Amino acid sequence: MKEIYLDNNATTKVDDQVFEEMRPYFCEFYGNPSSMHFFGGQVQKKVDEARNRVASLLGALPEEIIFTSCGTESDNAAIRSALEVSPERRHIITTRVEHPAVLTLCRNLSKRGYRVTEIAVDGEGRLDVDELRSVIDEDTAIVSIMYANNETGVIFPVEEVGKIVKEKGALFHTDAVQAVGKIPMDMKNSTIDMLALSGHKLHAPKGIGALYLRKGVPFRPFMVGGHQERSRRAGTENSASIIALGKACELAGQFLDDENNRVMAMRDRLEKEILAIVPKVRVNGGLAERLPNTLSVAFEFVEGEAILLLLNEKGICASSGSACTSGSLEPSHVLRAMGVPFTCAHGSIRFSLSRFNTEDEINMVIRELPPVIHRLREMSPFGREVLVSN
Amino acid sequence: MWDYTDKVREHFLNPRNVGEIKDADAIGEVGSLACGDALKLYLKLDESKERIVDAKFQTFGCASAIASSSALTEMIKGKTLDEALNITNHEIAEFLGGLPEEKMHCSVMGQEALDVAIAKYRGTAVPSHGHDHEHMEMEGEIVCKCFGITDQFLKKVIASNELHTAEQVTHFTKAGGGCGGCIPKINELIAEVMGEQPKEEHKRPAKLTNLRKMQLIQDVLEKEVRPLLWADGGDLELIDIAGSLVQIAFRKACAGCVSSGHTAKFVEQKLREYVAEDIRVEEVEG
Ligand code: FES
Numbered sequence A: 001m002k003e004i005y006l007d008n009n010a011t012t013k014v015d016d017q018v019f020e021e022m023r024p025y026f027c028e029f030y031g032n033p034s035s036m037h038f039f040g041g042q043v044q045k046k047v048d049e050a051r052n053r054v055a056s057l058l059g060a061l062p063e064e065i066i067f068t069s070c071g072t073e074s075d076n077a078a079i080r081s082a083l084e085v086s087p088e089r090r091h092i093i094t095t096r097v098e099h100p101a102v103l104t105l106c107r108n109l110s111k112r113g114y115r116v117t118e119i120a121v122d123g124e125g126r127l128d129v130d131e132l133r134s135v136i137d138e139d140t141a142i143v144s145i146m147y148a149n150n151e152t153g154v155i156f157p158v159e160e161v162g163k164i165v166k167e168k169g170a171l172f173h174t175d176a177v178q179a180v181g182k183i184p185m186d187m188k189n190s191t192i193d194m195l196a197l198s199g200h201k202l203h204a205p206k207g208i209g210a211l212y213l214r215k216g217v218p219f220r221p222f223m224v225g226g227h228q229e230r231s232r233r234a235g236t237e238n239s240a241s242i243i244a245l246g247k248a249c250e251l252a253g254q255f256l257d258d259e260n261n262r263v264m265a266m267r268d269r270l271e272k273e274i275l276a277i278v279p280k281v282r283v284n285g286g287l288a289e290r291l292p293n294t295l296s297v298a299f300e301f302v303e304g305e306a307i308l309l310l311l312n313e314k315g316i317c318a319s320s321g322s323a324c325t326s327g328s329l330e331p332s333h334v335l336r337a338m339g340v341p342f343t344c345a346h347g348s349i350r351f352s353l354s355r356f357n358t359e360d361e362i363n364m365v366i367r368e369l370p371p372v373i374h375r376l377r378e379m380s381p382f383g384r385e386v387l388v389s390n
Numbered sequence B: 001m002w003d004y005t006d007k008v009r010e011h012f013l014n015p016r017n018v019g020e021i022k023d024a025d026a027i028g029e030v031g032s033l034a035c036g037d038a039l040k041l042y043l044k045l046d047e048s049k050e051r052i053v054d055a056k057f058q059t060f061g062c063a064s065a066i067a068s069s070s071a072l073t074e075m076i077k078g079k080t081l082d083e084a085l086n087i088t089n090h091e092i093a094e095f096l097g098g099l100p101e102e103k104m105h106c107s108v109m110g111q112e113a114l115d116v117a118i119a120k121y122r123g124t125a126v127p128s129h130g131h132d133h134e135h136m137e138m139e140g141e142i143v144c145k146c147f148g149i150t151d152q153f154l155k156k157v158i159a160s161n162e163l164h165t166a167e168q169v170t171h172f173t174k175a176g177g178g179c180g181g182c183i184p185k186i187n188e189l190i191a192e193v194m195g196e197q198p199k200e201e202h203k204r205p206a207k208l209t210n211l212r213k214m215q216l217i218q219d220v221l222e223k224e225v226r227p228l229l230w231a232d233g234g235d236l237e238l239i240d241i242a243g244s245l246v247q248i249a250f251r252k253a254c255a256g257c258v259s260s261g262h263t264a265k266f267v268e269q270k271l272r273e274y275v276a277e278d279i280r281v282e283e284v285e286g
Helices: A016-022 A038-058 A071-085 A100-110 A129-135 A158-167 A239-277 A304-313 A333-337 A359-379 B006-013 B063-076 B081-085 B089-095 B101-122 B151-161 B166-173 B183-194 B210-231 B260-274
Strands: A065-068 A091-095 A115-119 A140-144 A171-175 A194-198 A209-213 A281-283 A294-299 A348-352 B026-032 B037-045 B052-060 B142-144 B234-242 B245-252 B280-283
Touching (some): A016 A239, A038 A194, A038 A239, A071 A100, A071 A171, A071 A194, A071 A209, A100 A115, A129 A158, A158 A171, A239 A281, A239 A294, A304 A348, A304 B006, A359 B052, B006 B063, B037 B063, B037 B101, B052 B063, B063 B089, B063 B101, B081 B101, B089 B101, B101 B166, B142 B183, B151 B166, B151 B183, B166 B183, B210 B234, B210 B260, B234 B260, B245 B260
Parallel strands (some): A091 A115, A171 A194, B245 B280
Antiparallel strands (some): A065 A209, A194 A209, B026 B037, B037 B052, B234 B245
């Protein structure tokens, strides 16, 4: 069975061109970029090229890019550094809907004596910027607010946030793991001090990430040891993956229009058709500005894991915000923070597309999904009245 | 992805006995939409009203909930009511070739629905969930408010499955998997049932100076209480400490929440557990 992969916010296929670009750097050009000899030097050149490519996707300077092992490392490095450079400030601001990479760290820090404020979102997943304004003060060391949410795709007004942060002299970090490569950004004209990105969300392999660090922003390294990455991140460079990330960023730049036209149109069509065919459905974050590729839909009276497994039988890969897929008993913290009613939260499914998806695949989902929902509703003791109209 | 057995998968994909029985003799309903799973079981009895001739179900829930319901109906058909009552949740899981431990509550839900159906038919009270059957006499006291689960029901599940930890109890019944406020009580129940001494998890200091007590209270609020509230979008602020009286104000989702009284009790319980027996928590406007 050929898979229909609609779980690109979880991870993506490595683009063939990306793989070809990195391939020689395992067995052939395996030199250490830090070595003095020509053999390491030629790898160094490719690493530099990769840095340029990543920088150019972000509208940043090459020296503002630090390669890391993943998005989580970038997030950790940014937040910990901000706390170290201004030890007198003891307040951290984040949101209730962050990825665990940020949320778990902040909650751990709160046990170490930091004051942590988690900003709320509204029913559509939009950030309460007024709350940010009212809680930020001279004690705030760092504000870490994601660029776009992984579950709903809702985009946060990061530049507006950055302005507020600057007024209080705090640092602003954004987890942009879901946004980079999907929407355009330009660090030259931005209020962001630090930005985390991850390779495997944009068709590079797993195990590579980067941290954008604005020139002039003080920094304390998270990993110490050798002088790699200008002593900002020790450890021998993962050269093959860095080269892959560079290529992936170059391609992402080229496909940005495609993402915001063709991919978005497929997402919109999927959304429209589902809403038209299936009764008692709502789109989580549907009224907010969203990433072009993400669709989170809540089906009432059915449970997410059951939907996923039936779709799985058809080769359709998606994910859910339901509790039952995670082993926890409560639905996702994002949907709960949005106040999505429990009746819907348990039956929420996320489809996340990429440039590799086709119209045919979307047609297939539009064909296969409604019977799955109908079948589960027929089995359910609730909401039986909706079946009559169906 | 869950590691389901082929049998679970097969019963999920082709569930037996789905639907309702219009003239059912007995109906058992457990769970709710909010809980994430629910099962409505219909039984049809023979002339003598002793033997189950037909069983059907409607289930809202994950794959293992559906498979467990399907298995249950297959297992009880042809059995007398007394024989059916002897079926344990363990046997339901076994019928399916086993369930992941985190999913054992699905098999418990099946057995529970059966108990409820038969008890209702016979007009006796049953230990069960508290959510959806207002008309029923429930035995025991609610221990887990989040999932509406009584002490009687928990004791029964603990005993029949020989559960030793609160985590296991959560896997089997869901109790403790929400706010976690009922976990100390669950530990007590385990101790009671298994005849073990409850483990003293946190040593309360024997004697406290006033200063030390205040520090400890702040500490417990920071480390043990607030993180749990955050998880539900709430927060609290410590307003004042006067001797054993601790005044707090709720913030965010907790402020104005109908169950904040329950939350205040939870805070008090935590502080008593960690700091001193005589602590009283009062909610104030702040
Ligand atoms: S009361 Fe049991 S989990 Fe909340």
